[in-house]
Amino acid sequence: MKRIGKNKGVVYGGSDIWEELNRLIKSTAPSKVICLTDSNTAKYCLPILESHLDSDIRISGITVPAGEAFKTIATCQSVWQQLSDLGTDRKSLMINLGGGVITDLGGFVACTFKRGIEFINIPTSLLAMVDASVGGKNGVDLGHIKNQIGVIQNPLAVFVDVAFLDTLPQPERNSGYAEMLKHGLIASEAYWNELKDFHNMNSDALADAIWKSIEIKNRVVTKDPNEKGERKTLNYGHTLGHAIESYCLESKDREPLLHGEAIAIGMVLANYISQQMLAFPKVKLQQTTSHFLHHFKRVSFDLSEIEKIIELLKFDKKNVDGNVNFVLLKDFGNYKIDMTVANDLIFNAFEYYKNFKN
Amino acid sequence: MKRIGKNKGVVYGGSDIWEELNRLIKSTAPSKVICLTDSNTAKYCLPILESHLDSDIRISGITVPAGEAFKTIATCQSVWQQLSDLGTDRKSLMINLGGGVITDLGGFVACTFKRGIEFINIPTSLLAMVDASVGGKNGVDLGHIKNQIGVIQNPLAVFVDVAFLDTLPQPERNSGYAEMLKHGLIASEAYWNELKDFHNMNSDALADAIWKSIEIKNRVVTKDPNEKGERKTLNYGHTLGHAIESYCLESKDREPLLHGEAIAIGMVLANYISQQMLAFPKVKLQQTTSHFLHHFKRVSFDLSEIEKIIELLKFDKKNVDGNVNFVLLKDFGNYKIDMTVANDLIFNAFEYYKNFKN
Numbered sequence: 001m002k003r004i005g006k007n008k009g010v011v012y013g014g015s016d017i018w019e020e021l022n023r024l025i026k027s028t029a030p031s032k033v034i035c036l037t038d039s040n041t042a043k044y045c046l047p048i049l050e051s052h053l054d055s056d057i058r059i060s061g062i063t064v065p066a067g068e069a070f071k072t073i074a075t076c077q078s079v080w081q082q083l084s085d086l087g088t089d090r091k092s093l094m095i096n097l098g099g100g101v102i103t104d105l106g107g108f109v110a111c112t113f114k115r116g117i118e119f120i121n122i123p124t125s126l127l128a129m130v131d132a133s134v135g136g137k138n139g140v141d142l143g144h145i146k147n148q149i150g151v152i153q154n155p156l157a158v159f160v161d162v163a164f165l166d167t168l169p170q171p172e173r174n175s176g177y178a179e180m181l182k183h184g185l186i187a188s189e190a191y192w193n194e195l196k197d198f199h200n201m202n203s204d205a206l207a208d209a210i211w212k213s214i215e216i217k218n219r220v221v222t223k224d225p226n227e228k229g230e231r232k233t234l235n236y237g238h239t240l241g242h243a244i245e246s247y248c249l250e251s252k253d254r255e256p257l258l259h260g261e262a263i264a265i266g267m268v269l270a271n272y273i274s275q276q277m278l279a280f281p282k283v284k285l286q287q288t289t290s291h292f293l294h295h296f297k298r299v300s301f302d303l304s305e306i307e308k309i310i311e312l313l314k315f316d317k318k319n320v321d322g323n324v325n326f327v328l329l330k331d332f333g334n335y336k337i338d339m340t341v342a343n344d345l346i347f348n349a350f351e352y353y354k355n356f357k358n
Numbered sequence: 359m360k361r362i363g364k365n366k367g368v369v370y371g372g373s374d375i376w377e378e379l380n381r382l383i384k385s386t387a388p389s390k391v392i393c394l395t396d397s398n399t400a401k402y403c404l405p406i407l408e409s410h411l412d413s414d415i416r417i418s419g420i421t422v423p424a425g426e427a428f429k430t431i432a433t434c435q436s437v438w439q440q441l442s443d444l445g446t447d448r449k450s451l452m453i454n455l456g457g458g459v460i461t462d463l464g465g466f467v468a469c470t471f472k473r474g475i476e477f478i479n480i481p482t483s484l485l486a487m488v489d490a491s492v493g494g495k496n497g498v499d500l501g502h503i504k505n506q507i508g509v510i511q512n513p514l515a516v517f518v519d520v521a522f523l524d525t526l527p528q529p530e531r532n533s534g535y536a537e538m539l540k541h542g543l544i545a546s547e548a549y550w551n552e553l554k555d556f557h558n559m560n561s562d563a564l565a566d567a568i569w570k571s572i573e574i575k576n577r578v579v580t581k582d583p584n585e586k587g588e589r590k591t592l593n594y595g596h597t598l599g600h601a602i603e604s605y606c607l608e609s610k611d612r613e614p615l616l617h618g619e620a621i622a623i624g625m626v627l628a629n630y631i632s633q634q635m636l637a638f639p640k641v642k643l644q645q646t647t648s649h650f651l652h653h654f655k656r657v658s659f660d661l662s663e664i665e666k667i668i669e670l671l672k673f674d675k676k677n678v679d680g681n682v683n684f685v686l687l688k689d690f691g692n693y694k695i696d697m698t699v700a701n702d703l704i705f706n707a708f709e710y711y712k713n714f715k716n
Contacts, residue, residue: 031678031679031680073431073434073435076431077431077500080500080506080507081500081501084500084501084503084506084673087672087680089675089677089678089679089680090675090676090678091678091679108470111509112466112470112497112507112508112509113506113507114506114675115495115497115505115508115509115510115675116509116510137473139470139473142435142438142439142442143439143442145442147473148438148442148471148472149438149470149471150470150473151469151470151473151474151509152473152474314445315442317447317448317472317473318448319447320389320447320448320449321389321447321449322389322445322447
């Protein structure tokens with residue numbers, strides 16, 4: 001078993017984590033254990049979890065509809081009400097079993113129900129394993145603005161078993177891959193290079209690569225828990241990526257993008273802007289763009305759409321005083337935060353992305 | 359100027375607090391100041407606040423409908439949306455100007471908007487001054503179950519000016535008086551005796567009595583921030599009081615009670631149960647009941663209503679494992695927590711309350 005951290009928010013990894021989960025639940029002696037799932041993880045993941053739990057641990061289930069569209073306060077209200085109806089008290093324990101929507105929403109519900117009950121996250125998507133599992137951020141969307149409502153609080157523990165990835169459709173898996181590539185960009189060119197072969201990895205290599213991503217994110221979050229400096233690098237590609245994701249969710253003419261698809265576009269744009277403003281090496285811009293476009297579909301936006309996307313930037317949580325703050329890179333692992341970017345340069349970045357030829 | 363505490367959650371009192379408020383706002387250098395009011399405090403209190411603010415401090419207002427019926431997630435959603443529309447960012451400051459509904463709801467909204475922005479509470483009701491101003495609890499109701507959703511987090515500071523009480527209708531003032539009497543019961547017979555003359559106090563004596571209440575609550579909360587022991591005494595009279603309040607809010611045949619009216623009943627019942635189970639002195643039971651019935655209207659419930667009130671006890675946040683936990687008193691300032699009370703005794707307590715003759 002692998003472990004990162006030792007207090008709240010500790011992450012356990014490996015296929016032999018289940019004994020630890022059983023031990024933790026028993027030592028917590030909860031008055032009740034509630035497992036939150038979505039309609040997919042209720043079907044594909046809950047039976048796996050139950051097969052690992054000791055027979056004397058009884059769980060009550062709450063299931064919500066699957067998908068980002070349900071990461072809302074309305075869904076929270078339904079879960080709060082069900083917790084209340086089940087007689088959940090302050091000594092109850094909640095297990096969030098699912099992707100990032102479930103761990104984000106479930107964490108927020110747990111932190112606010114009766115002013116806070118303990119919770120454990122078991123991420124079942126690649127995105128949730130490498131991104132949502134560390135750092136204690138939780139929350140839900142407000143309208144089409146992502147993660148506007150939430151708190152920062154660590155779960156009791158996080159359990160990562162890559163076996164759950166076998167339950168995941170390929171596009172969802174790809175979505176997490178984008179966050180891993182981000183960890184390469186902001187922290188280590190060597191890790192980026194390792195990840196090139198991601199889709200041919202056997203399960204041991206995959207587990208190893210995922211664990212490295214969790215370690216990178218943990219290192220960043222531990223150094224800068226309050227997001228004054230380095231933690232902002234985790235937002236790389238997300239400023240425009242979130243706006244693109246919100247725009248596609250909102251627009252009647254667009255299919256919603258997966259989070260990873262949106263931030264893959266965001267990272268190509270950020271790499272281009274980094275090249276222009278901070279001299280991020282041209283050859284690396286070319287190579288990374290080529291890699292992103294090989295693995296993530298190209299979505300072209302016309303000028304009026306780009307204007308709407310820029311308009312959405314003002315809702316970014318990192319903004320202060322109406323200024324949009326970008327993280328940019330001088331090179332892999334060499335960042336600059338709180339950069340203001342001219343709108344013209346953003347239009348040029350979209351143009352570069354649209355016309356890039358491998 | 360009087361002060362309790364020095365870090366987050368510091369409480370300032372007196373009529374000369376406004377310079378400190380101006381200083382604090384300026385030293386925080388917020389990107390924006392938003393003032394949350396309800397329809398009453400927007401009319402009667404906001405002009406007073408504005409008259410005290412330096413002319414270079416600009417505030418944006420958000421107003422919600424007045425009353426406990428609007429202490430809901432739906433109201434939070436409206437406030438979150440308005441904050442978003444106003445371009446509120448993480449460096450913005452929220453001022454909650456109002457009674458307990460505004461400070462509780464506004465605190466929760468601030469703690470969860472973009473995962474938390476700073477806020478200042480300015481209580482304008484007696485109840486909010488003596489109860490909601492200390493301890494960092496915030497939140498909203500879920501359906502008719504009070505304060506089910508919330509977090510614990512201190513405001514940047516609390517400013518208490520008793521001058522706001524002149525804007526308050528008499529019944530509202532009485533509602534806060536009940537909490538002050540509770541502080542007497544759980545902490546000091548001398549303070550209880552002082553409070554007997556509450557309605558004839560001049561404004562200096564009133565300010566003094568209010569400050570003593572804040573000091574008592576602060577002492578209890580500081581000693582036991584995580585509510586393992588003594589802090590539970592602040593719940594005295596609230597177990598049945600909250601259930602009575604919820605029942606009257608929910609029932610079509612009942613007028614809603616003010617919080618203080620409900621917990622005044624709850625304290626009479628708790629005193630009776632304390633007398634039966636812990637030998638709280640009979641003569642003090644008689645005197646306190648007489649005092650409560652002199653100042654708070656008697657509301658008689660029939661047997662089927664009492665059954666429904668007992669049913670509501672199961673939603674009390676202090677409950678664990680399905681057991682209803684009461685705080686009871688051996689005498690003024692001498693408490694026992696986590697007491698289980700038989701339903702028969704609760705019926706007898708209602709009977710005692712109904713038939714008590716002065």
